[in-house]
Amino acid sequence: MPIANPLAYFMLAIWPVFAWFLYQRLDPARALIWVILGGYMLLPPVIAIDLPMVPDFDKYSIPNLAAAAAVVFLLKDRFSLWPQSWLMRGLIILYVAGPFGTVLVNSAPLYFEQATIPALRLYDSLALVANQMITLFPFFLARKYLATDQGLRAVIVALVVAGLIYSVPMLFESRMSPQLNLRIYGYFQHDFSQAIRFGGFRPFVFMPHGLWVAFFALMSLLAAVTLFRVGPAMARPRQVLTVLYLAVVLLLCRSAGPVIYALLLVPVLLILPRRLHLMIAVAMAVLVITYPLLRGAHLVPIDDMLNLAMALNEERGQSLAFRINSEELLLARAAEHPVFGWGGYGRNMLHDPVTGQISVIADGGWILTLGVNGWVGYISEFGLLVVPLILVAREGLARQGAALSPYLGAVALILAANLVDLLPNDTLIPFTWLLAGALLGHAEAMARDRRTQRAAAFAAKFKPGRTVI
Numbered sequence: 001m002p003i004a005n006p007l008a009y010f011m012l013a014i015w016p017v018f019a020w021f022l023y024q025r026l027d028p029a030r031a032l033i034w035v036i037l038g039g040y041m042l043l044p045p046v047i048a049i050d051l052p053m054v055p056d057f058d059k060y061s062i063p064n065l066a067a068a069a070a071v072v073f074l075l076k077d078r079f080s081l082w083p084q085s086w087l088m089r090g091l092i093i094l095y096v097a098g099p100f101g102t103v104l105v106n107s108a109p110l111y112f113e114q115a116t117i118p119a120l121r122l123y124d125s126l127a128l129v130a131n132q133m134i135t136l137f138p139f140f141l142a143r144k145y146l147a148t149d150q151g152l153r154a155v156i157v158a159l160v161v162a163g164l165i166y167s168v169p170m171l172f173e174s175r176m177s178p179q180l181n182l183r184i185y186g187y188f189q190h191d192f193s194q195a196i197r198f199g200g201f202r203p204f205v206f207m208p209h210g211l212w213v214a215f216f217a218l219m220s221l222l223a224a225v226t227l228f229r230v231g232p233a234m235a236r237p238r239q240v241l242t243v244l245y246l247a248v249v250l251l252l253c254r255s256a257g258p259v260i261y262a263l264l265l266v267p268v269l270l271i272l273p274r275r276l277h278l279m280i281a282v283a284m285a286v287l288v289i290t291y292p293l294l295r296g297a298h299l300v301p302i303d304d305m306l307n308l309a310m311a312l313n314e315e316r317g318q319s320l321a322f323r324i325n326s327e328e329l330l331l332a333r334a335a336e337h338p339v340f341g342w343g344g345y346g347r348n349m350l351h352d353p354v355t356g357q358i359s360v361i362a363d364g365g366w367i368l369t370l371g372v373n374g375w376v377g378y379i380s381e382f383g384l385l386v387v388p389l390i391l392v393a394r395e396g397l398a399r400q401g402a403a404l405s406p407y408l409g410a411v412a413l414i415l416a417a418n419l420v421d422l423l424p425n426d427t428l429i430p431f432t433w434l435l436a437g438a439l440l441g442h443a444e445a446m447a448r449d450r451r452t453q454r455a456a457a458f459a460a461k462f463k464p465g466r467t468v469i
Contacts, residue, residue, distance in 0.1 A: 001046065001047055001048070002046060002047060002187035002188070002189065003186070003187060004044060004047045004185050004186050004187050005185060005186030007184065007185060008047055008185040008186060008187075009049060011042070011185075012043060012044065012047075012048075012049055012057060012058070012059070012062055013049070015039055015043060015063060015066055016062065016065070016066040016069065018035075018038075019031075019035040019063065019069075019070050020066075020070055020074060022034055022035055022070075023035075023074050028071070028077070028145045029145045029146055029148075029150070029151045029154050030154050031067075031070070032067055032071075032141050032145050033154055033155060033158045034158065035063050036063050036067060036138050036430045036431055037158060037162055037431055039059055039062065039430075040059065040060075040207070040429055040430060040431055041162060041165075041205075041206065041207075041216075043058075043059035043062070043063070043206065044181065044185040045059055045181070045206060045208045046058075046187075046189045046190075047185075047187075054127070054130065055127050055128075055134060056131075060135075060430050061134045061135075063430060064137040064138055064430055065137065067138065067141055068137045068140075068141065071141060079140050079141055079143075079144045080140070080143075083440060083444065084444050085387070085444075087383075088384065088387055091379075091383045091384050092136070092380075092384065094379070094380035095132055095380035095381060096129055096132045096133055097129070098132075098340065098373055098376045098377050099124070099125045099128035099129050099132065100125045101340035101376060102125070102128070102342075102343045102372075102373060102374065102377070103121070103124055103128075103343065105337055105340050106119060106120040106343045106347060107119050107120065110347060110351070110356075112355065112356035113356075114354055115355060115357075117347055117351075117356065118345060120343045120344070120345075124344065128344075135430075136384075136433065138430045138431070138433040138437060139433040139434070139436055139437035140437060141437065142433070142434040142435070142437030142441065143437040143444075144441065146437065147441025147442045147445050148442070148445070149405040149407065151438060151441075151442075152405050152408060152411050152438060152442065153405075155407070155434075155435070155438060156223045156227060156407050156411070159219050159222075159223035159414075160223045160224045160227060160242065162216075162220060163216070163217060163219070163220020163223070163246050163249070164242070164245075164246075166213075166216065166220075167217075167245070167246070167249045169203065170203040170213060170217065170252070170253070171203075173201060173203035173204065174200060174201055174202070174203050174252040174253070174254070177201045178204035178205070178210070180204075180205055180206065181204060181205070184206075185206075188204075189204060189207075189208055190208065190209050194210065197210075197254040197255070198254045202214070202253060202254050202255065203252075203253060210253065210254070211257070211258075211425050211427065212427055212429075213253055214250065214255035214258040214259075215255075215258050215417075215418070215421055215425075215427050217246065217250040217253050218258040218261055218262055218417065219414050219418075220246050220249075221246040221247055221250050221262055221266070222262070222265060222266070222269060222413065222414050222417070223410065223414070224239065224242045224243045224246050225243055225269045225410075226406075227239055227242075228242075228270075229269060247262070250262060256316070257421065257424060258421075261420070265413055265417060268280060268413065269409070274396070274409040275396055275397060275409075277409025277410070277412060278396045278397070278409055278412055279393060279397075280413065280416070281389050281413050281415070282389050282390055282416075284413075284416035284419065284420050285386040285389045285415075285416050285419050286386070287420070288366070288382065288386065288420055288422065288423065289379075289382045289383065289386045291366055292366065292378065295327075295331065296331070302324055305320070305324075309321075322361070323361070323363055323364075323424070326360040327367050329360055330360060330362055330367050330371055331367070333348060333349070333350060333371060334348065334367070334370045334371040334374070337374060338374055339374045339376055340374040340377070341371055341372050341373040341376075341377055342371055342374075343372060346358055348362075348368070348371030348372050349362065363425055363426065364422065364423050364424055364425065364426065365423075365425065365426040365427065365428050366423055368426055369381055382419070382422075384436065385432065385433075385436045387440075388415075388436045388439040388443060389412055389415065389416060389436075391439075391443035391444075391447075392408065392412060392439045392440075392442055392443035392446070393412070394443075395447055395450065398450060399450070408439075411435055411438060411439060412439060415432065415435040415436060415439065418432050
């Protein structure tokens with residue numbers, strides 16, 4: 001872990017106070033969004049406040065805890081941990097309880113000639129269970145406070161505002177090199193060579209890597225496109241300028257993946273009907289959750305992908321080839337502990353037999369989850385993110401003739417794009433869980449409306465005074 005200055009730890013420690021202030025000034029929906037999104041934007045990455053017997057407090061867990069604490073102690077409100085869907089309840093139980101199984105199957109140390117990787121202990125399972133619960137707080141809170149049309153709109157508006165605010169440091173670093181985290185928090189969060197791309201610099205700002213910043217820029221752009229489509233005619237000139245500006249910012253992030261997502265999804269948001277948005281989002285999500293099976297069955301066109309990458313840029317093609325080779329090795333490693341995985345401390349990786357140093361690189365969130373938590377962890381984690389998309393699409397398609405929220409398709413596509421990005425990168429963040437929770441809550445609300453309308457229609461058909469004959 002890098003050595004940070006006192007300001008970095010002060011920012012982590014003071015964020016709950018800022019969250020309390022937001023919950024006093026804003027409605028619960030907007031307060032939740034900005035506590036989670038603001039923490040992701042501003043708090044120092046990589047480092048954590050490490051206290052004994054509790055999970056690490058970092059830029060992900062602190063906003064989650066602060067939001068939940070503000071709801072319980074300031075608003076004196078309750079939020080349910082149990083969705084209506086029994087499938088979602090089962091996935092939550094698997095996600096939270098899975099670490100106990102991981103600890104049980106990893107009770108032996110890994111020995112090398114010059115090093116030893118420790119076994120997992122009961123303490124590890126308790127800390128992991130607590131961490132899993134903390135991870136889900138944005139999911140639970142968003143299901144309660146962001147399930148309405150107004151809540152979905154608040155998410156889209158916040159992404160546009162956040163993108164415009166963050167564009168200033170992003171543009172600075174794209175010109176001057178990523179140095180804000182070093183200047184303000186006293187350390188650089190990654191390998192600086194990763195910042196140099198396409199004859200310029202990737203901005204990192206206060207996120208773990210330039211790829212995270214680029215995907216954040218993509219979310220902001222897709223949100224701006226949504227406001228352009230659904231907004232009033234008088235606001236169109238301003239909104240089209242916002243879209244063009246955020247598109248330029250995305251290009252200056254110098255990351256090919258988010259640019260490709262934008263080229264595919266911007267026309268979808270502009271042209272296609274909203275129900276097709278939901279169907280496309282579900283198709284993307286199903287691809288992600290079945291990806292390990294497709295890789296294992298050799299149904300992913302790896303050779304074609306490598307040839308295309310080599311044709312576009314030989315250096316990037318070689319990088320992709322190295323990444324794919326590492327994933328194949330890690331898949332074989334994961335197959336040794338397929339159900340509950342290898343757990344933490346780098347046990348899921350391959351190591352030098354002498355020094356014990358890690359000898360492969362893992363970038364994709366899917367392979368990390370599969371190796372660390374096994375199929376139980378993979379199915380529960382990705383299931384919790386994918387099933388809300390399926391449920392909301394099912395309800396949306398069932399409402400033939402009824403209007404859908406104009407923001408629903410955009411939120412679904414942004415979440416689906418984040419899931420696809422978990423194949424090459426580990427960009428799962430608290431805001432991802434917030435999006436999934438908002439969609440789950442909206443799907444449940446639509447299901448309640450559908451049942452109410454069906455009951456009303458049945459009652460009207462068989463009201464007193466009428467007979468079947």
